[in-house]
Each structure stands twice: as C-alpha cells, then as structure tokens.
Amino acid sequence: MTEIASAPKKNLRDAFWWLIATMICVHACMATTRVTASLWVLNQGYGEASVGMLLSLFAVAPIVLSLWAGRLADRHGFHRPVGIGVTLAFVGALLPLAVQQLWAIAIGCLLCGGAVAVAAVALQREAGLMAEEPGELKKIFSWMALGPAMSNALSPIIAGLLIDHVGMTAAFGFATALPVLAWVLARKVPRNPPAVYTKSFREPAAWDLFRLPAYRRLLLVNLALSAGWDAHSFVVPVVGHARGLSASSIGLVLGSFAAAATVVRLAIVRFADDIDEAKALRTAMVVAMLTFIAYAWLPGTFGLMCGSALLGMALGSVQPMILAMMHRETPPERHGQALGLRMLTLNGATVGMPVGFGMLAAATALTAPMWVMAAALLAAQWPARKL
Template sequence: MRVDLARLIASQISVHACMTGFRMAAPLMALREGHSAWSVGVLLALFALAPVFLALPAGRFADRHGLQRPVRLAVTVASLGGLAAVAWPTFWVLCLSATTCGAASGLAMIALQRHVGRLAHDATELRQVFSWMAVGPSISNFLGPVLAGFVIDHAGFRWAYLVLALLPWLAWWWVRRTQELPRESAPEGARKRSSWDLLRQPDFRRLMALNWMLSSCWDVHTFLVPVLGYERGLSATAIGAILGGFALAATAIRVLMPWIAARLRESAVIAAAMFATATLFALYPFAHAAWAMATLSVLLGFALGSVQPMIMSMLHQMTPPHRHGEALGLRAMAINGSSVAMPLLFGSAGAAVGVAYVFWAVGGVVGMASPMAWRLRPAVAPPERSRP
C-alpha cells in the first residue's frame, strides 16, 4: 500500500500544482494590466466553475472506471488549458485556462481520493492515509505559487505558463503503473438512489456545511493575499512566498497527523481549527509588512491544514463504499460552488468596504459555527476488508 500511496500523492501534486500556480499567476497578471479587483474575483471564480457542474458526473465516472482513465483525461485537459495561455496570454484566454485547469484538477482529485479511501481497512487507517494524501495539496500549494512567482520575476509570464502546463504530465507518469482495485457493487436488490439522498443524513449535512465554511476561509486567503500584496508593493516572489508559507505549514501539520491520528477525534480537530481560523482572520488586517503577513499565513496553514484529513475520514465512514465517488463529487460541488461565488462576493465587498471587513466577517461566521463541529459523529462504520 505504501508504494501505491506514494505514487498517488506524487500524481496529485503534479496536477494540482498546475492549477495553484495558474491561480497565483493569472490574477497577478490581470492586476498588472490594470484590471480591477472584481475582475480578479471573476478570474479566480472560474477555477472552480467547471467542477461545480462536473463534480457529481466525475464522481460517478470514477465509481465506474476507477483511477487511470479519469486521471488521463484530467492531464490532457489541464495541459491544453495551460498551453493556450502560453500562446495567447490575454485576460479572456486566462479565463479559459482557469476553467480548464480547475476542471482537470477537480476530476483528478476525486479519482485519486476515491482510490486512496479504498486502500484503508479501518477508521484509523482512513485518518492516516488521508493525512498522507493531504500532504499532496499542501506541497502543490507551495510548489505552484513559488515556482510561478520565481519564473515570472526571471523570465516572464509566458515561460511561467509553459512550465505549469507541463506539470500535469508528471501525474500520468506516476499513476500509469498503479493497479486498479475491483469495482464496488451496490448491495443486491438495492434501488438506485439520487446523490442528494446522501444529504438526508444530518451529520453528513453538517459535515458538508463545515467543509464549505473552511473552504471559504481558504478562498479568502488565496484571493486577498495577492490583492493585499499588490496594494502594499510586494513583489511576485514575496506574494508567492507568503502563500507558500501557508502551504508549508499545512504540509507540516499533515505530516504529523498519521502518527497521532489514532489519538484524535475528528470533530475535536475540526472545532479547534475553526476557532483558530476565526482568531487569525481577526488579526490579519493589522499585518502590513511581508513578515507579519507570512507569520499569520503560516499559523493559518497549521489550522486549516489539519482539517481535510479529518473531513475525508468522516465522509468515507458516513457513505457506502459503492457511493464514495458520489459523496466526493457532492463535496467537491459544494466547495467549488463556494469558490465560484465567494471570490465574486469578496471582490465586491473588498471594493466597497475594504478587505479588513471581509476577513472579520468570514472569521466571525466560522467562529460562531465552531461548536457545531463537536456534534459530528460517523453514522456508518467503514467496512472491514481482508488484507491481500
């Protein structure tokens, strides 16, 4: 299992770094060309637009076809979107690239997460494998922005887009030798259910709501750090380093999670992370220097980085094995729907009242909702599987 898990993590890093690099570089190029904060919000929203509509079909596609076919399709789409920005680096082509990179990343992530969940044999292993798997986005959230910022400062935007467009092919190189797992079938005689039936379970609804809130915090940080950095005259490298510090902190906490997963309750980790996020968002508007923003970014990375493994573990415990792809698709649709709407709202609110009030408003909502996390309990135990 360790070899397969390492390949899946490397594959995830490769395809996701393409998207995160574009998500940093494209808004920065738009700002330098004189586009407004609202336009940047539109551009960022497009990274999540396609996954909103494709998440559920992608989940079902993964349930039917497994791992390799979805990843191969995702790699092709992401690379073509990146090469379009190399050929025509205009705002509207950047919007197209944002859409294709977002769609490809979403499809690949669902297929990879579904496969990883099926490698686990009990609840403790679920927390551990998803803790390791969560290291992947943390690394790519560091690698993508830092690599893009470095190439932009030394060679320009087109070279940065070219480097990012080549990254997804590494994902296919890593995953092509991974063995497919047998398809999970629905219990005999079970009627076909709508994906929305999963939301009839109260704890599943609660989990989706909390995941949406914490994902919105991630979007706030990703959107407002380039805007704040630009307003304060920071270089592309400095802005990338601030975002990279967040990613490194998230990576560090996730590296520790597999060893302490057996001693943690998922609901306690999520509640503590929500309280810490609310506190840090209250302080963020008072940070003006790059080092101060980087410090808060690192602390926020520790808080938000601990959440995803716990949420993914609970999601797999709450849903039947043959519907894991659907559940992951429903989660992806919810958080990507938020990522479409929230940057538009953040851009409008930031232009109207200032970015400080956006931080305070989002942090206040998350802080008030943190007690809800304590009530989460897995409703369905994961099935025990015999080891090969």
C-alpha cells in the same frame, strides 16, 4: 481493502506514493495557473474585481463535473477519470501560454479547476480503498492532503521566481509541463477495476446522501473552512500588490500558508491515533477565526507570512479529518458519489465568493473578506458541536 485484496502488498504501497505524486502535479498545475493569472491581471491594470472573477472560475467547472466524476470513479475506478482530469489541466495551462489575453486566461482557469475536480475524486476514492481498517483513514488522507499542501507551498514560490526573473510566459510554461508528468505517474498505479454493474442496476441518486445527518453537518463545516482558503487566496495577492510587494514576496506569503499546512498534516500522520477528529475541527475553526480578525494589522512580508502560516496550520488540519469521517459515514460503494457531491457543494457555494470578495474589497477595505470569514466560522461552530 476488499477491492484490492488480490494485489500484492508491495504494489499497494508503491501505488499509494504514486497517488500522492499524481495529486501534487495536478494540483500544482492549478495552483501555478491561479497565482500567475492573478498577477497577470493585476499587472495589466484590471483591478481587484477582475482577480475575484478569475478565481471564481476555478470553482465553476467542478459544479458541472463533480457528480459525474464521482459516478465515473465508482463505475470505472482510477485511470479513466484521472486521464480526463490530466487532459483538462494540460489544455487549461496551454491556452494562456499560447494566448496571453484575458479571455484565454479565463478559459484556462475554468479548465484547470475542472481538472482538479475530476482527478481529485478518483484519487481520494482510490486512497480510501487502501485502508485496511477505519483507524487508518486519518493517516491515509493526511498523506493525500499533503499533495495540495506541497503544491500550494512550492507553486507560488516557483511561479513568483519565474515571473520576476524570466516572465509570465515561463510561469505558464511550467504549469503546462505538470499535467504531462502527472499522467506518467498515474500510469504506474495498478489497475483496480470496481464491480461490474448489470444493465438492471439502478444507481441511487447522490442527493440521497443529504439524508445522513452527519454527512450534512460535515458539509456545512467543510464549506465554512473551504471558504477560508478562498479568502486567503484572494487577499494575499491583492494586499501584497497594494503594499508594493514583489511577486516573489507574494509567493513566499502564499507558500508559508501551504508549508504550514504540510507540516500539520505530517503531524496528523504521526499522532493520528491520539486525535479526536471533532475536537480538532472545532479548535481549528477557533484559531482560523482569530487569525482572520487580526490579519489586517500584520506588518510587512514577515508579518503576513506568520499570519498565513497560522492560517495554514488551522485550515490545513481540516481535510484529513473531514474525509476520514465522511468515508466512515457513507457506504463504501458510494464513496465516489459522496466525494463528488462534497466537491459540488463546496464549489457551488463558493463560486461567487471571489467575485464577492473583490467587490467587498473594492468598496470597503482590502482585508474585509477575512473579517467576513471570521463571522462565518463563528456561525459554523453550531453544526461542528453536533459532530
């Protein structure tokens, strides 16, 4: 709270809600583009491997931009990195709206993924500075995690309805309007410039954070759980399309996952003081592992919605815990670096997963990626038990 102590209390409370609203809009742009691009590729007959390739592009740009985004946030605060992220999102959504060809949609996916990486680091860092004591971090990051959860809940449903009743162009147009709204909201956050660095200041390398054992373990657990999100995002459109579900039904299945993630994060806000973070992480991993194993046999749209909701509850509870623990385990002046390195590690390790999921699904069974993720979560219990 030291960096924002001079701001009026009312401004701080107002700024927090603007942060959440900005996060929702930026992430919704990416989520809408992801769903619309996946269905466009399937409708054009490109196949499951092409869907995996497109989804992997969302993780490519964060590999290049995440560490830079962390340093940018530590040095310049909130508005500059968010402005860059919003610009990337706008261009990334506008390109497939203007040119509905595979190359344009691929570049749009690349830019939208980079936009979320740059903006999210600044948003999470700014939110962490608003905690007056360590116990508030779970509540703050639970509220912040509601941004992606709400956008994931609403965006697929809206995109599906627009595709079914208007067309692909309308869905891409909706994605294009969201970054503009995000910048309008971000400008309402009061400016909070960080400490000024002298020319003699040497910023420590972000890789030094790997020397912290707790930080390493958190990244390993986060990696396994984050890959579960990727597996679910890949499997649902592919399985839904194979079963002949409409775009609206596929959107409902994806939306049920995100709605459950939203509910569980609201519960964390309410019961944050009573939650043991390490035990909650381990429990979530077990629930997700069992659901991944059973997902292939779930019947119809309703069955897929129930399975997705259970996965949403398990995986949705993870991010607030990990971010709260990460903020406590890293120096305050390096929170941006820690968040950027986390994003780099997650995206670097998972960039090839959608492609691998596509190849695996094409060669074996459509739900095989979920069985692979069940095995990964079982292996991740080992570092989780040391947290």
